[in-house]
Amino acid sequence: MDLNYSPQELAFRDEVRSFVRSRLPHEISRKVLEHKRLGRDDYLVWQKLLHAQGWMAPNWPAQYGGAAWTAVQQHIFDEECAEAGAPRIIPFGVNMVGPVIIAFGSAWQKQHYLPRILSSEDWWCQGYSEPGAGSDLASLKTRAERRGEHYVVNGQKTWTTLAQHADMIFCLVRTASTGKRQEGISFLLVDMRTPGVNVRPIITLDGEHEVNEVWFEDVEVPVENLVGEEGRGWTYAKFLLAHERSGIAGVGASKRELRMLKYIASQEKRSGRPLIEDVRFRDRIARVEIDLMALEITNLRMLAAEREGRAPGAEVSMLKIRGTDIQQTLTELMMDAVGPYALPHLPDAWGDHWLGEHVGPEYAAPLAARYFNHRKVSIYGGSNEIQRNIVAQHILGL
């Protein structure tokens, strides 16, 4: 047993680290580290830098321009980027639809879409959830009817993250309403500029515009935008889920947030002493830090198992549950640390070009919004209750 990376892996880590240090623009990492709002360009600048380095698609095969890294290398890359304050890579293109196109797409789809994903020319979003289809995704109702060389799409998707920036959306649509519900679902790629596609913002409780409703009204989609076979969309969606796992535990980002928490707690005072020296608060920090240490090892154990050829299955659900619990606890503690200065709500204060004066410490401004925003993490990507169902079914056999 050996809990350390191999010399090759350490060398790889150093390579990633020095790249991130030298190329990640300071004004972008500052926004991430200080919880400032990121704009479309912040993501794109970083993704284009990665693309130039050939690192945009860690998990794609080399023939499609991927880095073809091992699971451990991907993990190291995720950790290094997150710890340094790089924006997350918007996953919908490179981590989600990309692998589906590689596995099931037509030659034309591969040739057309994959390079545009790599270069970030297309910003993708995900059209899965619907008002009546959340955890029970197979009950989705958005219809696609074949008419000649087109599908005509009608219906509504919701919770569509960053659809306001998107050029393309991949959708699960119903192409048949007879038989098993899963068998009537197809996987369709839709250009967001097609007439009839409408994006309406959903403002979340933190006051931010991150998610959207996407409406389809008689939207004509060329049949060549169907991925694989009609009626096989559910299978592709399940395949996609298996590829979504990279970085699901969020260990690197949580380490970064833990450092920020300690910093804030060292600046804040209680009874004239730094809050971090207050036994009660210190203990709360220590317990989440210990949980994170355990999660990091659990994550590495699963990566090692994957390297030995045991495909990760429902274990990933355990990482998601623990990882999101820890992320939420960290946002809670940061908000609690600033006490009353969590209350002032000045959303411009964590945006670009704010010239106003802060109320209280600058770091306090976004903490409450961040706490409220992070309630989402135990809901999205399959709620933590759905994850428990998956573990109960697939690991425990219940």
Next chain:
Amino acid sequence: MDFNYSEEQVLLRESIGKFLQKNYSFEQRRAIIQGREGMNAAVWDGFASMGLHGIPVPEEFGGFGGSGLDVMLVMEAFGRALVVEPYLSSTIMAGYTIALGGSDAQRSILLPRIADGSMKFAFGHGEPGTRYELNQVATTARQENGMWVINGAKSVMMHGGLADLLIVSARTSGEVDSPGGISLFFVNPAESGVTGREYPTYDGMRAAEVGFDNVTISPESIIGVLDDGYALLEAVTDRGIAAVCAEAVGCMDALKDATLDYLKTRQQFGMPIGKFQALQHRLVDMLIQTEQARSMAMLAAVKVDAPDTTERRRCLAAAKELVGRAGRFVGQQAIQLHGGMGMTDELAVGHYVKRLAAIETMFGDGDLQVDRFTSSQVEVAETPLRKPARKWKNLV
């Protein structure tokens, strides 16, 4: 990165598993607990013939100088079988005390007897009025006519009643709570002035309250350097922590398996109760906690051998805190999911839960471990933030 046991270790684990399956069923264990000794000599010798007592003992003294991982695999198996023999007190705690701190003479005489199991030891540190603090020692040892004279009392000394030799911490200088001035001694329990009262503990083991009234022992009885026993005490305690973390994982695995089995077989409302989501989710959380605990037991097993004591202390404290917390959760859920049956003495469930409860406090509960953890922080809070300006301004 490799989270597997070596081939040799896998073989050892298999032979321990077979041995315990044959000699340590739940009923056999019950008979041992109800017996006069509270342990089974044949089982103890069986451990010796598998080489288990030789793990902390270097090869030159008849052992095989094993690592923290060897201890882990043994203790995990012992946790599954709920072994009550004094392996932790004697082989691990005393074995490492002597191996790490003993003089050449002590090592050459005593280590072979640890390795073959022919002598049993108990480790006495805690005292009435203290909890788990390593620096709190009121028992004194003073020099008189070239001999050591011990006075004081040790509380809840695990397996104190069946030890051939006790290892006792005593104050040789300094204030009652000073880490400096603590020394470790061998004390023969048959020595005049040693009083003892043995009693059972709730987890099926035995412990003793041991008093020392002007107990006079030879100058060779001291272990390690005079006044400088604290580091050894802490190193050995960390060995104990790593061991019980692994044992707890064995207990949790057993509880998880038993509970899963129960959920699949117990019928209510015309179906197995495992069909109910409320119960499924509890069991999933047991599984998650067990895996987190396993990760930390691995960390403990690896770091207990680390040369950097700050790193060792930090990781061992973290492991003990998390394993204790996980053990309490898993134990409570296991009883709840077994319903009324979980409350019975007849089922093994309650016995695992009791062992986990004992482990949770042993060598310091979660609060104490958090103290150790935070006091051994190495990293300084760093941030690229500018120094925050505190500006007061009325909102318009």
